[in-house]
Amino acid sequence: MSLKNLSKHTVLKAGTLLDPYNKRTYRADLWIKDGFIESIGEFNAPKSAEIIDCKGKIITHGFCDLHVHFREPGREDKETLDTGSLSAMAGGFTRVCVMPNTNPPLDSPEMMNFIKEKAEKCPIHIHPIGAVTKAQNGKDITEMALMFKEGAVAFSDDGLPIQDGAVMRIALEYSTLVGVPVINHAEDECLRSEGLMHEGIISTHLGLPGNPDLAESAMVHRDLELADFTGAKLHVPHVSSAKAVQHIRTMKRKNNNITSEVTPHHLFFNDEALRSYDTNLKVAPPIRTESDREVLIKAVKDGTIDCIATDHAPHTLEDKETTFDCASFGMIGLESAFGVVNKVLVQESGMELIDLISLLTVNPRKIMGFDSDLFSEGAMAEITVIDPDRDWTFDKDHIHSKSGNSPFIGKDLKGTVELTISTNSIYKSQIIK
Amino acid sequence: MLKQKHLLGLEGYPAEDIQTIIDTAFNFREVLERPIKKVPSLQGVTIVNLFFENSTRTRISFELAQKRLSADTVNFSASSSSLKKGESFKDTAQNIEAMKIDAVVMRHPTPGAAKHLTEFIDAIIINAGDGTHEHPTQAILDMMSLHEKFGRLRGLKIGIIGDIVHSRVALSNIYGLTSMGAEVTICGPPNLIPSFLQDLNVNYNDNLDEVIDWADALNVLRIQRERMGIGLVPSNREYRATFGITQERLNKHEKEIIIMHPGPMNRGVEIDGFVADSNQAIILDQVLNGVASRMAILYLLCGGKANVGEN
Amino acid sequence: MKEKVLMDEIAVERSITRLCHEILEHNRTPENIVLIGIHNRGVPLAARIKLKISEFIGIDLEQGSLDITFHRDDFRERLQVPEVKETDISFSLDGKVVILVDDVLYSGRTVRAALDELNSFGRAAKVQLAVLVDRGHRELPIKADYVGKNIPTNDGEHVSVLLKETDGNDNVLLIKGVE
Numbered sequence: 001m002s003l004k005n006l007s008k009h010t011v012l013k014a015g016t017l018l019d020p021y022n023k024r025t026y027r028a029d030l031w032i033k034d035g036f037i038e039s040i041g042e043f044n045a046p047k048s049a050e051i052i053d054c055k056g057k058i059i060t061h062g063f064c065d066l067h068v069h070f071r072e073p074g075r076e077d078k079e080t081l082d083t084g085s086l087s088a089m090a091g092g093f094t095r096v097c098v099m100p101n102t103n104p105p106l107d108s109p110e111m112m113n114f115i116k117e118k119a120e121k122c123p124i125h126i127h128p129i130g131a132v133t134k135a136q137n138g139k140d141i142t143e144m145a146l147m148f149k150e151g152a153v154a155f156s157d158d159g160l161p162i163q164d165g166a167v168m169r170i171a172l173e174y175s176t177l178v179g180v181p182v183i184n185h186a187e188d189e190c191l192r193s194e195g196l197m198h199e200g201i202i203s204t205h206l207g208l209p210g211n212p213d214l215a216e217s218a219m220v221h222r223d224l225e226l227a228d229f230t231g232a233k234l235h236v237p238h239v240s241s242a243k244a245v246q247h248i249r250t251m252k253r254k255n256n257n258i259t260s261e262v263t264p265h266h267l268f269f270n271d272e273a274l275r276s277y278d279t280n281l282k283v284a285p286p287i288r289t290e291s292d293r294e295v296l297i298k299a300v301k302d303g304t305i306d307c308i309a310t311d312h313a314p315h316t317l318e319d320k321e322t323t324f325d326c327a328s329f330g331m332i333g334l335e336s337a338f339g340v341v342n343k344v345l346v347q348e349s350g351m352e353l354i355d356l357i358s359l360l361t362v363n364p365r366k367i368m369g370f371d372s373d374l375f376s377e378g379a380m381a382e383i384t385v386i387d388p389d390r391d392w393t394f395d396k397d398h399i400h401s402k403s404g405n406s407p408f409i410g411k412d413l414k415g416t417v418e419l420t421i422s423t424n425s426i427y428k429s430q431i432i433k
Numbered sequence: 434m435l436k437q438k439h440l441l442g443l444e445g446y447p448a449e450d451i452q453t454i455i456d457t458a459f460n461f462r463e464v465l466e467r468p469i470k471k472v473p474s475l476q477g478v479t480i481v482n483l484f485f486e487n488s489t490r491t492r493i494s495f496e497l498a499q500k501r502l503s504a505d506t507v508n509f510s511a512s513s514s515s516l517k518k519g520e521s522f523k524d525t526a527q528n529i530e531a532m533k534i535d536a537v538v539m540r541h542p543t544p545g546a547a548k549h550l551t552e553f554i555d556a557i558i559i560n561a562g563d564g565t566h567e568h569p570t571q572a573i574l575d576m577m578s579l580h581e582k583f584g585r586l587r588g589l590k591i592g593i594i595g596d597i598v599h600s601r602v603a604l605s606n607i608y609g610l611t612s613m614g615a616e617v618t619i620c621g622p623p624n625l626i627p628s629f630l631q632d633l634n635v636n637y638n639d640n641l642d643e644v645i646d647w648a649d650a651l652n653v654l655r656i657q658r659e660r661m662g663i664g665l666v667p668s669n670r671e672y673r674a675t676f677g678i679t680q681e682r683l684n685k686h687e688k689e690i691i692i693m694h695p696g697p698m699n700r701g702v703e704i705d706g707f708v709a710d711s712n713q714a715i716i717l718d719q720v721l722n723g724v725a726s727r728m729a730i731l732y733l734l735c736g737g738k739a740n741v742g743e744n
Numbered sequence: 745m746k747e748k749v750l751m752d753e754i755a756v757e758r759s760i761t762r763l764c765h766e767i768l769e770h771n772r773t774p775e776n777i778v779l780i781g782i783h784n785r786g787v788p789l790a791a792r793i794k795l796k797i798s799e800f801i802g803i804d805l806e807q808g809s810l811d812i813t814f815h816r817d818d819f820r821e822r823l824q825v826p827e828v829k830e831t832d833i834s835f836s837l838d839g840k841v842v843i844l845v846d847d848v849l850y851s852g853r854t855v856r857a858a859l860d861e862l863n864s865f866g867r868a869a870k871v872q873l874a875v876l877v878d879r880g881h882r883e884l885p886i887k888a889d890y891v892g893k894n895i896p897t898n899d900g901e902h903v904s905v906l907l908k909e910t911d912g913n914d915n916v917l918l919i920k921g922v923e
Binding site for chain 2: 199200201203204205206207208209210212277321322323324325326
């Protein structure tokens, strides 16, 4: 097991600190004592301290993913908070928010507590996102105030778009009571119909029922209007289409309460990849066209999209190793995330590394109201050490999730996570020998 | 002899191989005219007909083709209920592999299922229809029938009429005909035409009379009400009035146009019984050519030495 | 490749005449004979035999044709687009003396395939084989009943029978230097 307890004293030596909060990059050593940052720069650590040579590496904030599915409770065969934590640390993530579409769903203060208590034993920070509606029925809003008190950091019926505009309006209005974002999986189910992939020339060729980008953009537009009207915080998850980006861009010009995310897979793949009928590419919303992908990259660069979120969605082999219509939606994404987005955004699209890191650290933390000033003395250690220039090929051995449904297996990626430190645990990557 | 081991679809299928199949099929037509219609070409070859969806016509046509080639055949029809749990697909596939079957003819409701099957087993796979994706053997028999009628495919003008978006017959015909140098115009209600047609190399025209004026032959598709979850066609009479191949409509045009239909027909909806039974309809030739072209496909795919186990 | 004429028009004609005489000598009830030509050149040969016998004894024999393309056992070695010709046997073979007619007898595989296919058409009383040329090199225990001319050949040699009906002239050629 590559996950170990952190030594009482740990020193990260000779690395380059990349601080996305203060927007600084500088050479310094970093001393962690009892899981907290003791000192940065000049210090005299005790002889007994574990020294980790970070020469040539970049030391930055632990990544934060505000959109994962850890399947607990209910489908512990797919993932648990424990296995999900390891998967997260392997990907450089020290903090995640889990979606409530579990069984039973996270739709009550008791369920918030369930997650909170389990999460205390996990090496990373895990926050529950509460359901917007009871049993995610799309009708009756949950006890948001009580759930907020018990740790809900946002509300979402992810996986089940809130179809009824009036319910969405009520939920947004009510959420202003607690001031956390509502995250609505935006897909109009009538327009989506039986769609299994993006409706376009490729779906025509493959004969697969299409799910038009209109299904997303129409609902995103509705949600934006409702958020603007109610004054609530709206976070648009896994934006996939150029049309949705346009709506968000327009609304963000006048409304500061709108945020959005994109997944690594929507940045990496286009619908041509579906020609393989690889069920691991069956996701909701679907992988779109190359021109959509280009617009997403542009939207990330111009700030229309605020952060990267993996939508890590583990499924068993049986759920995926079947015909395309029967296969479940979703893919895992934590372990491969950095190598993917670093390749697409930095290597291929010329983004600055520090801006990419912000998309994985300060930006998601800001959206969810988490502390972002992590490189200050006395801060709890949430540190990720990366080598952004290392080429590697993602394979099964890199997966720590309980599930293996990744279409990135066999793909060449750029940039590795070498080390992840979270509270009292340290993960050393297998990628470096 | 054919470049691909399987016949999964006609997208990107080599034109010269389509021609080889059609040429061979005409030879088998000759065999079908003989008093003894059986030849021993595929003796010792075992073929399973794996039908996850009902299709009497296609199955009988394949079975007949196999029997006339002296292949050993096994039929497997999966009930739709066991299909709902998609896992059985892999199990079925692996069972077939374990039983040392040489070739599989598969009909399945899911697009891509035939390709999916190639991932599990080594046998030769012939796609007998995968959902709304492709139905290559139907397109080949359609092309053979056109070839028989016109002596060529290059330069022919073919109208495909009806529900294009849900039709595997349409898609395979489009791929096959365009790669053989024919021109294709699709015609049907706008909501039954794919929204994205770029690089399919077809024209779209919603005016059936204009298409009739233009075309050498029409391939009239069955209007599949059961496929449409929601009411995509307002009524039979509206469809018949707008897109139906009626005698009155054909009478308005001065030309003798060839009419094809993959069957089964809804007489009185997409095609009038009178038209279907007339001399300009080659629907029954299509049925005969279906057996001949499936014989050709089986012969060419399964007849090669490399494909047959110990010999 | 070198060609040598082994039989010219007159020789071919003579051989066919001799074949007819032999056939009639061996079969006391000629009206019971049916001629089945094997495609391609067996078919016109059978027609000529029919014509001659009719001239000799005034009986019109029944004549059919057989295409053995799909019955050959070696098609898997060299799969190609088959050139199928008509198989036309529009009469019953039951109790008849079937005389299979072909141009060249070589490995015997064509004849085996023809025998195989013939089975489907009924139970003949006898099946006999008439060929214009026997060039040897049998691979199966098959022997012709009537042979126009024996032409022993070596490796790399090939016998080609040309007939007016199919090739425009009557000639039997020995071709050397064939792979």
